[in-house]
Amino acid sequence: MIIAKLPGQSAHVHSRLLERLGIRWRSGFPGGPTAKTYYLVAGAVVLWASWPALATLVHPAPPLLVLGASALIGFCLSFLLALRRKASRAFVSVPFRTLAFVAAGLMGNNAFYLAAIARIGPAEANVVHYLWPVFLVLLASLLHRRIPSFVEALGIGCGFTGVAIALSPQMAGELDIVGVLLGACGALTFAVYSVGRSFAKTKTDVVGPSLGLAGICALAAHVFIEPHYWPSMGQWVAIALMGIGPFTIANVLWDKATRQGSAATISSLAFLTPLVAMGLLAVFGLGMVTIFTIVGALFAIAGALLSSGSK
Numbered sequence: 001m002i003i004a005k006l007p008g009q010s011a012h013v014h015s016r017l018l019e020r021l022g023i024r025w026r027s028g029f030p031g032g033p034t035a036k037t038y039y040l041v042a043g044a045v046v047l048w049a050s051w052p053a054l055a056t057l058v059h060p061a062p063p064l065l066v067l068g069a070s071a072l073i074g075f076c077l078s079f080l081l082a083l084r085r086k087a088s089r090a091f092v093s094v095p096f097r098t099l100a101f102v103a104a105g106l107m108g109n110n111a112f113y114l115a116a117i118a119r120i121g122p123a124e125a126n127v128v129h130y131l132w133p134v135f136l137v138l139l140a141s142l143l144h145r146r147i148p149s150f151v152e153a154l155g156i157g158c159g160f161t162g163v164a165i166a167l168s169p170q171m172a173g174e175l176d177i178v179g180v181l182l183g184a185c186g187a188l189t190f191a192v193y194s195v196g197r198s199f200a201k202t203k204t205d206v207v208g209p210s211l212g213l214a215g216i217c218a219l220a221a222h223v224f225i226e227p228h229y230w231p232s233m234g235q236w237v238a239i240a241l242m243g244i245g246p247f248t249i250a251n252v253l254w255d256k257a258t259r260q261g262s263a264a265t266i267s268s269l270a271f272l273t274p275l276v277a278m279g280l281l282a283v284f285g286l287g288m289v290t291i292f293t294i295v296g297a298l299f300a301i302a303g304a305l306l307s308s309g310s311k
Contacts, residue, residue, distance in 0.1 A: 078208025105193025
C-alpha cells in the first residue's frame with residue numbers, strides 16, 4: 001500500500017512533524033469534503049486495497065521481478081500523466097538523492113510485504129503491515145526524545161494486539177516467525193520512509209519518477225538474486241494492474257482529494273484500507289479471511305487512529 005500523504009501525530013507534542021507531514025487535524029476547507037472528494041478517496045482506498053489481492057494472483061512469481069516490472073509500468077504511466085499536465089520538466093528534474101530514497105522506501109516496503117504474504121497469507125500480512133502508523137508514532141517520539149502519551153501508548157497496544165489476534169490461529173500450529181518479521185520489516189520501512197519524506201522540501205511528484213529507478217534496480221537485483229521466471233499471461237495482467245492502480249492512479253486520486261477536502265477526514269478514511277483489502281480477498285476467493293483477521297484488522301485500525309490522532 002502506497003500512501004502519498006499521512007495522518008499526523010499528536011498535535012500538541014508533534015506539531016513540527018505534523019506541519020512537515022502536511023496534515024492538520026482540523027477542517028481546513030469550508031464546508032468539509034464534497035461528494036467528489038469522497039469519490040476520489042474511495043477510489044484511492046480501493047486501489048491501495050487491491051494490492052494484497054493482486055500480490056496473491058502473481059504468486060509464486062519472484063518479488064523483485066514483480067516489483068520491478070510493476071514499478072516500470074507505473075513510471076511510464078506517471079510520465080504520460082506528467083506530459084498531459086505539461087509538467088515533464090519537473091518530472092525529470094527530481095534530485096537523484098530524493099529518487100534513491102523514495103525508490104528504496106517504496107521497494108523495500110513492498111518487497112517485504114510480498115515476501116510476508118507468501119509465508120503467512122495475504123490477510124494476515126495485511127494486518128501486520130498495518131503496524132506502520134504505530135511505528136510512525138514510535139519513530140516520531142524518538143525524534144522528539146519523549147515517551148508516548150497515554151492515548152498513543154493505548155493505540156500502540158491496540159496495534160500489536162490486532163496482530164496477535166490475526167495470527168492466533170497459526171499460533172496453535174506452526175507460526176512462521178520469519179513471515180511475521182518480514183511483514184513487520186515492511187511496516188517499519190514504510191514508517192521510516194514516511195518520516196524521511198515529511199522533512200522533504202519539494203512539493204512536486206516524486207513517486208512517479210522514483211518508480212523508474214526502483215524498477216531498474218529491482219529487475220537488476222532479480223537477475224542476480226532470484227531464479228529465472230517468466231510470468232503467465234494472467235500474472236502479467238496482475239503486474240500491470242499493480243503498476244497502474246496502487247502505484248500510480250491511487251496516488252493521483254489521493255493528491256486531488258487532499259487538495260479539495262478536509263485533510264483530517266480524508267486521512268481517517270484511509271484507515272479503512274485493510275478492511276477493504278480483506279473484502280476484496282474474500283470476494284475473489286484469494287485468501288482465507290477469518291473472524292480473527294477481521295477483528296485483528298479492527299484493532300489495528302483502532303490503534304492507528306488512537307496513536308496518530310491523539311491531542
